[in-house]
Amino acid sequence: MPKYLEYDYVVVGAGIAGCATSYFLSEHSDSVLLVDKNEKVTFGASGAAGAFLSPLLGKDNAFKSLITKSLKFSTQFYKSLKNDLLTNCGVCRIPKNQEDRDKFESYKTSMDFEYEEMGDGYFFPIGSQVNPSDICEYLTKDINTKLNYEINDLKQNEDDNSWIINNEIKAKDIILTTGADTRLIKEKYFNIxxxxxxxxxxxxxxxxxxxxxxxxxxxxxxxxxxxxxxxxxxxxxxxxxxxxxxxxxxxxxxxxxxxxxxxxxxxxxxxxxxxxxxxxxxxxxxxxxxxxxxxxxxxxSLDYFPMVGKLVDSAKSIEAYPHILNGSFIKEENLKMIENLHVINGVGGRGFVLSPYLAKSLVDNIINEKELDSNITTYRLFKRWAKRLKNKKK
Incomplete structure (x- = not known):
């Protein structure tokens, strides 16, 4: 029997989503490990981000509501960490053309934040920026890390649903925050x-x-x-x-x-x-x-919403409920899930706005079983994929 390095939680991916998730998990456990294939945190998409924190303008809808909640949460979160991590200087949003300007005018009744007209644009005092590496290094300063570490083998222990990484590390729960690199996610409905x-x-x-x-x-x-x-x-x-x-x-x-x-x-x-x-x-x-x-x-993601929470086990769910392929509705709680495996993905170009809010939501779900917003769970992806399978079989 091999001797493993054992952790309650292993977070894979050291961008802003992974660093924030590790930080919030560490408030509940001393047994958290953050791993990444790069030699430092904040390489890849997070390292290339402008890390601008800015409102989403538009008519009221579920996506805008998510961005607004995330912006309010993340701005306060960054402020709470350390005084000089957030540069709150405001942002001037300028329409690209007349069509864009007309849209801006129509959005005025749906503004979620204070603003004033400034030259050709609109100035929002909440507009801010963070330095990606400074934020991620601060979030992980007290976290166990294993960097420059490539995961070539990830398998689940059938006895207790724990996870074994490279036959070296054992984790009760795995959280994948690997962005566009989805090699460790085997579900075909998970489309990035x-x-x-x-x-x-x-x-x-x-x-x-x-x-x-x-x-x-x-x-x-x-x-x-x-x-x-x-x-x-x-x-x-x-x-x-x-x-x-x-x-x-x-x-x-x-x-x-x-x-x-x-x-x-x-x-x-x-x-x-x-x-x-x-x-x-x-x-x-x-x-x-x-x-x-x-x-x-x-x-x-194809619908621009992020993906958060456990993954539906498509094979086991279809085996248990074959009528899914006939278009039958199955409640999310009845589907077979991949136990002890969680994701945060699909944050797009708003990673530094969305990730702290999503990470806190996921950790509350893992630790306290607090329900996730249905707009961000992977169930929506599975439903669409299963429907396409049904259509292919016709």
Whole structure:
């Protein structure tokens, strides 16, 4: 019988979702381990994020309500950690064109946050920004970590539903926060789109004193050296037509910033020039020099809602309720779930807004069995997948 390193909870993935989940779990247990294939926390999508905290504008609906709750929670959460982790300077949201401006006007009756008109745009005092690595390093400063660690084998112990990682680590519960890299999730209904993005830090003689957002985002300037300031510009959007069943290299590689299979150097250069051009369409960014480039694959679901909680075991559920394939409705609580396996995924481009709220919700669900919002559970994905299976059998 092999001797394992044993933990109550192992969180896989050290982006903002994994770091926040580890933090909230550590309030209930001293037996938490955070693992990641990278040598540091906050590589991948979280490291490439602009980490802007900004309201979602639009008519009232379930998705907007989720973003509003998350923004309120996450802003207060970051403030509560340490005074200098959150830069609350406000954001000016600028319509892209007349059609966009008309939409903004129609949204005024549905605004969830204070705002005032500013030039061509609308200024929201709640607009903020965090530094991705600073936040994640702070959240995990007291957490056991195992970095630069690749998981090649994950299997469940049938006796007690615990999980064995690489025949070395045993966990009562596993929480997967691996974003676009879904190798460890075997369920076919769990469908993730990788939306690639690039963020750049530049030096400039310009000194924006608030955040801006139009077709790209501009951060408030911070002193760099001499008469120069550092400004973050983000982010671009790319989808590659890769067949993930043949090659999933780009989301599996540890450091995508050194990968050139899809995100080639000419694309990096073109995206940097594009971001600088888009920024100058908002305010002048003078005497620009690119200091740093970060690239990552944001994980988005097909309906844009995140995915949180346990996974439905599709094979066991269909075996128990074969009439699912005839379109019959089955209550979520009656389905067969994969025990002691949880996920947070599909946070898209709003990871630093959504993740703390989702992590707290998931930990409350695991520890106190507090019910999750039905809009974010994986049940919705399984229902749609089963319906498609039914249609294929016709």
């Amino acid at each position: 789109r990788a939306v690639w993005g690039q963020k750049i830090d530049v030096s400039s003689t310009s000194k924006p004193n608030i955040n801006y957002h139009k077709e790209c985002s501009i951060s408030k300037a911070i002193p760099y050296k001499d008469d120069l300031y550092k400004v973050s510009l983000g982010a671009t959007h790319h989808r590659f037509d890769c067949d993930k069943d043949i090659c999933n290299y780009c989301v599996e590689v540890a450091n995508i910033n050194s990968c050139s299979r899809c995100y080639k150097s000419d694309m990096v250069d073109a995206d940097s020039l594009k971001l600088i051009s888009l920024a100058n369409d908002i305010i002048p960014i003078d005497n620009v020099n690119v200091l740093d480039v970060k690239i990552g694959a944001r994980a988005s």
